[in-house]
Amino acid sequence: MEWREEMRIANLFTLLNLVAGFLAIVFAENALLASGLIFSAVVFDFLDGRAARMAKQAPSAFGKELDSLADVVSFGVAPAVFGYVQIVAVSAYPSLLAFSLVILTIFVVCGMLRLARFNVTNIKGFEGIPITTNGILFPLLYIVGVSPLYWTGFYAASAFLMVSKFKVKKL
Numbered sequence: 001m002e003w004r005e006e007m008r009i010a011n012l013f014t015l016l017n018l019v020a021g022f023l024a025i026v027f028a029e030n031a032l033l034a035s036g037l038i039f040s041a042v043v044f045d046f047l048d049g050r051a052a053r054m055a056k057q058a059p060s061a062f063g064k065e066l067d068s069l070a071d072v073v074s075f076g077v078a079p080a081v082f083g084y085v086q087i088v089a090v091s092a093y094p095s096l097l098a099f100s101l102v103i104l105t106i107f108v109v110c111g112m113l114r115l116a117r118f119n120v121t122n123i124k125g126f127e128g129i130p131i132t133t134n135g136i137l138f139p140l141l142y143i144v145g146v147s148p149l150y151w152t153g154f155y156a157a158s159a160f161l162m163v164s165k166f167k168v169k170k171l
Contacts, residue, residue: 008060010052014067017044021074028078028085035139038082041074042135068115075131076111079138080104083155086148100152103159110159117163129161 024037048067052059087100111131121127137158141151 008052008057008063009055010048010057011063011066013044013048013051014063014070017041017048017067017074018070020044021070021078024074024078025081028082031082031086031142034078034082034085035142038074038078038135039139041070041078042132045071045074045132045135064119068119071115071131072108072112075134076108079134080108080155082142083138083148083151086142087151090148096149096152100155103152103156107155107159110162114162126167128164128166129158131162134158 018041020037020041024034024041027033027037045067048063052063084100084104088097091097091100111134114128114131117127137154138151141154142148146154
């Protein structure tokens with residue numbers, strides 16, 4: 001199978017998710033732009049499934065893997081880089097920066113573990129919060145004005161909840 005055979009409309013939205021996540025990393029120092037790009041990735045992630053249903057396209061293994069890879073970038077790495085840049089901008093404490101870097105690394109690892117578990121299990125709904133939740137939570141923290149000094153706690157909680165056995169209904 002050639003990858004071009006798998007390029008369906010849904011996968012184009014998945015690639016837009018990836019592009020938005022990558023650009024959020026590139027522009028992480030511009031908090032408003034990065035927040036908007038991360039949130040845009042959420043919209044594209046939602047639209048890929050909607051587009052597949054509207055086009056009556058059956059899910060494919062290629063599409064599932066592509067979606068997970070895009071999600072690691074957009075909802076794992078991009079929020080972590082965004083958070084680190086914002087924390088660096090407001091903190092003069094090297095120990096807080098080091099601690100935050102450890103938590104952010106764990107956050108990315110937990111996001112990847114959550115997606116890998118999702119891809120190999122057939123559980124109805126979700127086990128642990130979906131990684132996409134991060135694409136809403138962290139831009140929202142910035143927009144409502146929560147100081148980045150408190151974000152490390154949110155990243156730690158999200159990391160824990162992503163790999164937890166907590167059941168979440170699929171919307």
